[in-house]
Amino acid sequence: xxxxxxxxxxxxxxxxxxxxxxxxxxxxxxxxxxxxxxxxxxxxxxxxxxxxxxxxxxxxxxxxxxxxxxxxxxxxxxxxxxxxxxxxxxxxxxxxxxxxxxxxxxxxxxxxxxxxxxxxxxxxxxxxxxxxxxxxxxxxxxxxxxxxxxxxxxxxxxxxxxxxxxxxxxxxxxxxxxxxxxxxxxxxxxxxxxxxxxxxxxxxxxxxxxxxxxxxxxxxxxxxxxxxxxxxxxxxxxxxxxxxxxxxxxxxxxxxxxxxxxxxxxxxxxxxxxxxxxxxxxxxxxxxxxxxxx
Numbered sequence: 001x002x003x004x005x006x007x008x009x010x011x012x013x014x015x016x017x018x019x020x021x022x023x024x025x026x027x028x029x030x031x032x033x034x035x036x037x038x039x040x041x042x043x044x045x046x047x048x049x050x051x052x053x054x055x056x057x058x059x060x061x062x063x064x065x066x067x068x069x070x071x072x073x074x075x076x077x078x079x080x081x082x083x084x085x086x087x088x089x090x091x092x093x094x095x096x097x098x099x100x101x102x103x104x105x106x107x108x109x110x111x112x113x114x115x116x117x118x119x120x121x122x123x124x125x126x127x128x129x130x131x132x133x134x135x136x137x138x139x140x141x142x143x144x145x146x147x148x149x150x151x152x153x154x155x156x157x158x159x160x161x162x163x164x165x166x167x168x169x170x171x172x173x174x175x176x177x178x179x180x181x182x183x184x185x186x187x188x189x190x191x192x193x194x195x196x197x198x199x200x201x202x203x204x205x206x207x208x209x210x211x212x213x214x215x216x217x218x219x220x221x222x223x224x225x226x227x228x229x230x231x232x233x234x235x236x237x238x239x240x241x242x243x244x245x246x247x248x249x250x251x252x253x254x255x256x257x258x259x260x261x262x263x264x265x266x267x268x269x270x271x272x273x274x275x276x277x278x279x280x281x282x283x284x285x286x287x288x289x290x291x292x293x294x
Contacts, residue, residue, distance in 0.1 A: 009109045013079045020080050030274040034091035036061050040134060045126035046119060048106055055103035055123065056083050057134040058094035066137035067099040068293050071123060073156075075147030075186075075268055078116055079108045092273045093144070096286055099135040101127060113212075114171060120156045121173050128176045140293040142181045144285075146268045147235070150187020154225075155214040157182060161221040181289035184227045185270040185281075188235055189215055189242050215242070218249045224292050225253035226285045230265025230277075254288050256281070 039058045046053035059067060070093050074081040082104040083090075090102040105119035128138050145153030159166050160175035225246070229239035236257065243255035258265055258277050270281045 006109065013107075013109055017080045020076065021085070024085050027272050027274070028088055031088050031272065032274075034088055034095055034273075037091045037094045038063070039087075039091065039094075043130075043134075045103055045130075046122040048119065048122075051082065052104045052106045052119075054083065055101055055126070056087065056090060057099065057101055057136065058090045059099040059135045060094060060097060063099070063135045065135065066132065066140075067097065067135045068140045068142070068290070069127070069131070069136045069138075070098045070100045070142045070144050070183075071120075071127070072100060072102040073120060073143060073145035073149035073153045074102070074104075075145065075149040076107075078113065078148045078152075081107070081149075086271065088273060089271045093282070096282070099131075099137065101131075101134075101136060114169060116152055117156055117159070117169075118171065118173070120152055121175065124177045125174055138177060141177050141179055142183060142289055142293070143179050144183040144185065145187060146185035146271060147188055150184040151189060151214060153182055154184060154187065154189070154222075155217075157222060158214055158217040158219065162217055162219055165217050179223050181223050181292045182225045183285045183289065184225060184239075185285075186229050186233045186235055186268045187227070187239065187242075189238055215245060218246060218251055220250050220252075222251055224289060225251065226288045227253060227255040228270055228281050228285065229255075229257050230267070230269045231257065231259045232264030233267045233269070235267060256284065 037058050038061050039056055041056045042054045043057065044053055045055040072086055072090055074086050083102045086102050090100045094100045101123060103123045106115045127136050131138055143153040143157065157179050159169060159173050160179065166173055227239055227243060229236045246253050258281050260277055265277055269275060270278045272278050
């Protein structure tokens, strides 16, 4: 890719980030503050410099000891988003009785894929070493990811349970934790080898490699999965297709398409806790995955 193409992609990413953030800020203004939760912010979990190596931890006020734990992998097409975007969502999950780790990760196109995956591995390593200080239980961990974050959560867990895929990635993954369950919220399952604007944005360091397609490495070794989509999610059909593929592969999972009562449910609606349907979907997701943490 020549320098002019790279500059054009970077300009496009920065412009898009500003526009998407306006929508996320408007959503958060409607949610309001989540009370009854303590937050420890700007913990450095990674050697990556600046804000993209920082994390927040949320847990119920007055917590003692270790709590069932959720790691939130944010979405944003691999090129947008930070832990701040998911601050209220993380606090809402904590209010349900969890210790919640929400982290920022290096974004494309400045950082080629799989740097985003390696950040998740670093977050897991940090949790293993430091998590007890913040009520995070290394033995009871769920991964929740929306949109591209769902792709990262699924693909990372596939790497950790599949030695062949781990070798194909050509970069080291420690996989220090046993993931007990995955929540996929309006996730994308696209093959990152396919040529389009998003994959160009990623400037992937692993071109022409089947290891970029999470659909190719579904395995019965994966932990239980809860999949969510909405009736107006532009990835709805992808999620329906993935549900069928998981059934064929014998993957332990549950899929639910949520329908809005008063208006259609858009992409990543579960992050909008002002919506009754988002709270219902989160409740269903937790109730399905909780037994696997015992």
